Amino acid sequence: MREIFPLFSRKLSHVCSLKPYKETKWLMPNGNPTGVYIYNCVAEQTVPVILSDPHIATWYSCGPTVYDSAHIGHASCYVKLDIIQRILKSFFNIKLVTAMGVTDIDDKIIKKGLEIKMDFRTVAKQYEHEFWLDMASLNVEKPMLVTRVSDHINTIENFVKKIIDSGLAYPTDDGSVYFDTSKYPSYGKLQKMQEFGEPSDDSKRNKMDFALWKGYKPGEPYWETSWGKGRPGWHIECSAMVSKVFGSQVDFHAGGIDLQFPHHENEEAQSCAYHNTRQWANYWIHVGHLNLKGDTKMSKSLQNTVSIPDLLETYSADTFRMACLMSNYRYTMEYSKEVMTTAEEVLNKFKFFLKDVYVYVNNSETGSADYNEKLLDALQKVEEKNQEYLTTDFDTASCVNSMLNLISTTHRIMKVNTSDYYPVPVILIAEYITNMLTRFGLKLQDASKDSISNSLVDTLVEFRHSVRLNALKSKDKELLNACDTVRNKLKSHKIQINDSSKTPSWVFVK
Template sequence: MRKLFPVISRRLSHVCSLKPYKETKWLMPNGNPTGAYIYNCVANQKVPVILNDPHIATWYSCGPTVYDSAHIGHASCYVKLDIIQRILKSFFNIKLVTAMGMTDIDDKIIKKAVETKTHFANVAKQYEHEFWIDMASLNVEKPLIITRVSEHISTIEHFIKKLIDSEMAYVTFDGSVYFDTSKYPAYGKLQKMQPEGEASNEEKRNKMDFALWKAEKPDEPSWTASWGQGRPGWHIECSAMVTKLFGTQLDFHAGGIDLQFPHHENEEAQSCAFHNTRQWANYWIHVGHLHVKGDAKMSKSLQNTISIPSLLEKYSADVFRMACLTSNYRYQMEYNDEMMKTAEEVLNKFKFFLKDASNYVNNNAPGSGDYKDKILSDLQRIEEANIEALKSDFDTASCISNLLTLVSNANRIIKLNKTDYYPVPIVLIADYITSVLTRLGLKLQDNQDSILSDSVVDTLVEFRHAVRSNALKRKDKEMLQACDVVRDKLKSIKIQINDSNQTSSWVSVK
């Protein structure tokens, strides 16, 4: 395995002796291979996931800056990260220690506080509370640890002081602190950028130097540090909080693709400098943006956002998650009604199959069951193919495609074969599909707001099926049209019927 990837010795040396980024390679961790591979931006290829402990991994996600409501661009990022976390935990049996940092001190929060004449802490609390409600509505699991910048000021101050003492950072005349990128030649390894050119202002020594501490400004919150009054810069916050939790090295660090530079680049640089190591985060996970019509990124600045409650008025959380599952987490996803309708159709194919499978297994037709080895072989083949897909950079799109193939094969047995009866393989397929989809975070629950109970709908659908079957035999067009009217009426109240020769099933749709 080591021959496949560029590896540098794990022997540590002072950061000042690091080679420029052109020669900086991803360092393969020592430890236990999980069998999974993940794309790494430093290596620019998929690399093996290797953990110090084969069953425990650390994970940190950059959380929101809580100055406003979240939108579905944020939702797509956190849903996709939730899917990856669930795969690591449920398919690879890794105990994932998840943490998320909440930026509750920031220029935008302070601006909102001034505009609304509210204390900045109350602004942050309001929108953080709203964020967690939105995430729960999307079935995104809450991290085990939540860190807030306002609660870790002393940790951040200690981190900065060590960088100043090691001359990796410097204090300016106004009391701000900057990281000296010229002292860290590996700067730019995440996105291949070199620290060069004139400084953009007289306080900075180099163009790419970034603020660790911002000097106090009038009417803004500030804290006392040994070098002066002020508040933390954005990048230092995550590094300090992660170090407090996980020590000198982190397994997974995740966020949107827009965070790769400068945020994650700066985190890696200052953390390597602080810990005197060549590699801080072993695996960077970056999620592609959600785009809207016209290839524009969804963002508040472009005023093209859709709120999460607005999304859920039109589509269920399961439909949105299915849209995320059928795309690649690393690439942009375009949001439109066509894409969402396709995701809804895919979801309904699974829900219809599960209903049909239950009806098939519990039918009262005469005869006895058989195992049908070919169906069981198809199931085993799909199970193996899905594990390989998930091992290859969490390829959920292939996994969903494989499940649809399995449904198609099983439906041939359920709907087209009138004589043979194979309850065991059909119920095993249904159980496997349910297991995979729920482990990926789908609830597969019907709309609880339906005005009709399940039992009433079951009775109505069964009655309609009997009438329709009789009308088909007699070629009674008027009766068939009446059955179509019933079908359309039910669809108008979010009940969708799937007809077949053997039976009719239904699901509740958003």
């Protein structure tokens, strides 16, 4: 292994200790190490990301089943995957070719159409359109390729037929086709075997066999095949569509943690069977659930979901993304007022810092500029630390924390050492903070529904600041209370003031 990865031999020492059993389950790809390490559920540990081409990778995300509106549980998954994609592209110079599958024919879509007396295809188109609007409102980049099940029926049919011909699947009298798990020894690769499988069916040979094709039921849409009429099973869709666009192997395959078993397990099994290979997806990425306070899962069945438009009525897309950045993508994330308030406060700390830097650099009262080695050293250390954090399974929470420490250090020097003036290191730090946050997908834009111009707000804030300083000197409580009233009224108009002994700053907030 040291010969293959000379640059990373020290960092790979823990990977070399993979258990023999796990080595047979996850196969380390041949190719070029990227320097990135990611948790792999098959190996059950962090492993190196290795690509055939050092700068090109394929990525497939399981997309929505479009029978209803998306909620913020879905949003947290797609925002976190969007962050990881941005990191791979902008920090590690990897050209990602991204695809997402959309399930537009399914039991739930058919049921929804019957309930509202609308054709299932119209239902699917309506909710898919809404999904893309929601993703755009959260600044989630649209995948380069969108594959819809209804556009790939022939591909799916041929995929199923080849597995039948290989002897690893069998058709039944009702026109269904099942994957024969007893003939596939590697079944259970992604997760330890469960005591439960799909609902028992007299047509199935084994409890864990799963449907590749569902036989026709009266009143449902169907397609004719050589083994009977029916429609695709859920698991086969992604395998067939990914194979169509990416061939016999995909680098990254992503989705929510609830898809690890049985959906991704079944995808891996049927894809390996189709391609006659031992490993189909090299890296599975699973995102933890978004739970409500009290560890209650957010789901449509529990009727406790929050829609994406409702979220954006209270918080900005940047605030929600910051909450995602401050959590580990693999673990459960809590959605609560406390969590979102903390995320908003952190976001505002960065915004206020950037405004304070502008004021500091353009302050006409200061003397000549000088360098500050302490600040430059602090910046360099944070840059190095953050690169290491991102290398280690995309640890964005540690990145955010290190940047907060950096701006605290910078603020102290800017405000305490009033006789000194260090514009160059301060500007470099502000540029680094801005660059990092925008590369994570934050827009850092001040948006307001009101038609108040920035210059008018500037004038009002500066006037209040002058009055407040005079009131502090004269200890005029009445004037200070009036200043507080103005500050609170501005906040009700989504304008938050950060008072300072010199020049105040302000930002728009949700």
